[in-house]
Amino acid sequence: MFERIAELAIRRSRLVLVVAVVALALMGVAGAGAFGKLLGGGYDDPASPSSRAAKVIDEKFGGETNLVLLVRAEKGRVDAPAAERDGRALVADLKKDETLQNVISYWDTDSTDLLSKDGREAMVLVHVKGKDIERDENATAVIDAYSGPYEESLTIEAGGGAAVNSEMGEQSEKDLLLAEAIAVPLTLLLLLVVFGSVVSALLPLVIGMFAIMGTFAELFLLGSVTDVSIFAVNLTTALGLGLGIDYALLMVSRFREQLAGGASVDDAVRRTVSTAGRTIAFSAATVAAALGALMVFPQYFLRSFGYAGVGVVAIAAVSTLFVMPALFVVLGHRVNSGRLPWAKARPSGGRMPLWGRLARTVMRRPVLTALPVLVVLLAAASPLLGITFGTPDERVLPEDAHSRQVSSALRDDFSGNDAAALHIVLDGAVDKDPLQSYAVTLSELEGVVRVEASTGTYAEGRSTAPGPANAALARPDAQQINVVSGLAPKSDAAQDLVDEVRSLDAPAGVSPLVGGTDAVLVDAKDSVADRLPLAVALVALTTFLLLFLFTGSVVQPLRALVLNLLSLGATLGVMTWIFQDGHLSSLLGFTAQPMDVSMTVLMFCIAFGLSMDYEVFVTSRIKELHDQGEDNESAVTHGLGHTGRIVSAAACLLAVSFFAFGTAELSFMQMFGLGSGLAILLDAVAVRGVLVPAAMRLLGRSAWYAPGFLRAFHGRYGLSEGGPEPVAAAAPAAERLPEKSPTEV
Template sequence: MFDRVSALLYRRRAAVLWVSAVVVVLAGIGGLGVENRLVHGGFADPGAQSSRAERLVAEHFPGADDDLVLLVSGAGPVDSARMTSVGSELTRRAERTPGVRAATSYWTAGRAPSLRSRDGSIGLVTLSLRGDEDDRAKTAERLVPDVRRHADGLTVMAAGSAQVQSEVGKQTAHDLLLAEAIATPITLVLLLLIFGSAVAAALPLVIALLSILVSRAVLNALAGTVSISVYSMNSTTALGLGLAIDYSLFILARFREELRGGATVREALGPTVRRAGRTVAFSALTVALSLVALLVFPQFFLRSFAYGGIAVVLTAAAGAVFVLPALLAVLGHRVNRYDVFARWRGAAPPAAPENGRWYRFARAVMRRPALYGGAVIVLLLVLASPFTRVTSGLFDDRSLPADSQVHRATQLLRDRFDAGVLGTVPVVVKGAGPDLDSYAGALSQVPGVRQVSASTGAYADGRRVREPGPGAAALVDGDTALLSVVSSVEQDSSAGTRLVGRLRNVEPPDGTDGVWVGGRAAEVKDSTAAITRATPAAIGIVVGFSLVLLFLFTGSVLMPLKALVLNTLSLSATFGAMVFVFQEGHLSFLVGSPLHTGTLDATIPILTFCVAFGLSMDYEVFLLSRIRERYLLTGDNTESVAFGLQHTGRIITAAAVLVAVVLFVFAVSGVTLLKLLGVGLALAVILDATLVRAVLVPSFMRLAGRANWWAPGPLRRLHDRAGLREDADDAA
């Protein structure tokens, strides 16, 4: 098949390039405005109890949600005449804003103590907004600047989930432009160092541009039918650039190798497409199928990475297998033009494989495989050990830079207001009967609860401490009642999620149709639980597809199992480093000193697993393709491993460095979530391309010997029929 493809690409090279140019133009047009169609949020499980509670509160108690909180200060005490006048007017103005369901403030709600700071200098305006997370964020984006313009000299700061989402959206858009501006020139310089030729260095960027534009168009089309997270644009760009470079490097390296061997351009394209192209196709299929695992999660944040990632992987592979060979057919030997380092390298021919650095290194490792392999395994296990201390959470205002306005505003709420401002947990009771009084009393006895407000009064320590007030009637709507639980613990903490568990364990009133505990801590608990439930299925998909594809590629039973074990080791080390730096704050200055909350975002480990596992298989397939090719020719296991590492070590290392640079650039992001994802993936790629490919693979394959390529009879016959087969003569 690939022989026919190479012949067709050579004959129809001009047509292929013209079609590709049209695709690029159409994709560029199709991707216009995609940033405006991506949405905020996506971290909550829509089927969870907390999501149901949120919908019931919005439906029956529209004024109870604090989606947006305005902190008003700057004209003396909040009870002064000027603060009262301006604060009341700002509240009315905010309430008239489209998208606002209800607004209340210290000045319009009977001067409630919970709506003023302890020192009396700041008053609060709380707003309940309409729509989903994205609608609320866009409302905040319009409302906050308008309120500030009419604040009559007062200072207005904004907090709340809607404002966090709004600022995260702006920050991610800024970070994407900054990352592209930093990564592109660095990547071009590194490509020049790798290839020497300016022409060859430019080709991977052409394929990267193609893959990114097509994936943007795909995301734009999908955004009309499914929710796509704003974060997917950053990941798609990074993955598109990294994989396009990965695949192009492999194709280019093989083509130039064939040309150096004396082949004509037509002759060089044959083995390039047949071998490197086939390897790229297998590799891309493995990465794409790894990303399919993200579709089993209910959160559209994770699903968005699958949509964009699969599109960019397949496009990058198609560009490398079809468009790049057509470009090479046109360029021919000119692919080596403008060699900026020729005068330093001189005209000496490349060294024989047995004299190469990678060949000698592999031989050295295989002379003492147990020693070298054991040392690396111990190192990876030490790096992985902090992951045993992982505490899961979700991102909040502290995911933004310390100087971001929403973080400073939220910190003021933590420091200068009563705990109830950020520590209120809504409990919705459907079909509430006469036992609501005893239920509210029982909730108030839960450790971590300061007070419970219900239509029947206020409760603390199991007894009613205050009779129903003027606002009590607003806590009942038909047969639905709202109980407001004021906690003494931080909602974005493990103590907050434990409190939710205790509240849910309280026996509900007799005769009720259901009880739903909501709020921020409940969302964290439910989202983490949803990820935990879906993770075995996701891992099963990734592992299952990888084992099958590697078996079809190698015909071996041992090689896929070896890849699984080694990838798990390197990924565990990556997770340990994430906990050590981002959760616990050690050495965080190396990644821009992000604020750490003592938790690790629950979505990132599984996202890193799916993406990094696929990238690891990239390098596994690249290396095994050359080892297997040589083994079919010589039958010498040790020499084949050294030969394979010699012919791919430089390319794998170069590809890993380039991908790591593209990913590590996101360390400059102001959003900790992107910083964590970028740094984590970059570390996973580097560990895999160095310690795993250069040391553990040769060690393992030396110890396994001829068993590397063993398979039982039935599976061997299956591989003969359905797998990748080639004869030793063909391998030559």
């Protein structure tokens, strides 16, 4: 297959490039519409009890409160004559808005629960109608229309889930623009340093552009038929630019190496595609397998990253395999044009002496050199022993965000947080007495401030005066009960309350569904925990199979899995130390909170996939030299000498794309960017530079072991590097490794 791709590029190079340009233009047109199709939210499982409760409330009770308007009097109390007049006018205007329903306020209920402790603020609870994009657009329109001064006596700020999602979407776009403004120029500068030539440095950006535009087009198509998260855009830009550079860097380096060795342009293209091209295909398959595992999760937030990740990897690989060879044919030796003054000739064969010397040192003393690295990685992973999980809320926003300030006011200034209430749905008709008894029992639970049911309002096991809104909680075939607590939303105590409510015996003949913010968190954690073993198994199995097909060894895949898990554990441990434990919070400007369960899973898959990317880069060259007859030690030393510079340069360039998101105002995007960038650098330096040669030395010949029947299988179906290639002369005797015991330190 790779030979045919090379011949197509050689014979039809200009046609390939014309088709590529047309495809890029079409992808750009389609991709421009992606942003109008993408959604916020998506952290809950549609099949969970909390999601089913929300669906019943939407269908039968007009929907849960998803927007809270915090109304503040400019002077005095909100029940003063002027403020009350303007407040009633506000409520009347809201009730006329066809995009809103279930408008409940202090002024038309006289409920002191909707009045702040000092009387200067009042709540208006609203449900914004619509599904997905329509709801987001309606919420944004309402927020824009009513936020700020109202009439002469009131000021309004918006909070609640709809407002948080709206501000998160807006902030995400700003963060993305800033990250790109940092990453693109810095990446171009680094490419110039790495290649020392203007033309060579621009080629990886071409592949990055294909990957990003193509994935935007994919997201547009998927967003037209299913729910896709707006945050998939962030992964698309970071991974598209990074992988495009990774793959192009490998191709360009191999092509230039062939030209420097005296090969003709056509032969250089053939050899580049059959070796580097094959490596890229396998690398893309391993990364796609890791990111594809995200699709097993029911939350569309996670699935969206799977859609974007698999798409961007596939498009980057395909464009590299077809567009780059055609560009090589057209450019020929001009690929080195625009050579910069600081560029120096590379050592013979493209080796980087530093990486060769490092590999030689490690293999002479494998235990002595590997042990300190292992200790550091394990110490970095130790914070995982205390990890806790949550889902994004207003705390991921900057402290001056309006929806975050509203949430703080609701928590500090009101008795109970109506916006974070638990909503219980009883899916059938219930008599008054058992319903009242159930509500009384709920009100006796620790932390509960009050319980609202159609039969009345209850606090500490006693009935209080029912409000005008209580009657709306009854339907002929269903009942809704609101449990308002004084517990901090998403705290351990709030989650324990969800479990207690669900464990209570409901009235006979009905099954309760418990929804609300805290119930969504409990269900999200349970859902991820249920699917995580399947996702991990899929990643491990596909990685093992692909690496076996690539190397013909059963030991190499196992070695790769173990070493990748070490660097991944260290990365997640450092992120827990920073973002959960709060270290560096003042420097980075975030609020410490439990690790975002979805983002942690995402980092696992991305970091694992990219680790396998560099695993394939390094192993492919080692195996190529081993197949040409070099012994294990020599193959590893020379293989890292060939690929070390490529891997380190690719890692730095890809890390820049992710580290740029460290400037984000959304804390979980900071964690995503810093964590992914750190994982890449740890893998490239600690794992590839030290642990891989140490493990290969300790394993010796067994590194390439496979049972006889699997060797036969690989001989028939496996894929390896292309045919023989002239290699540099053997290292002088003084440079050869001495024969020593693998365990010698």
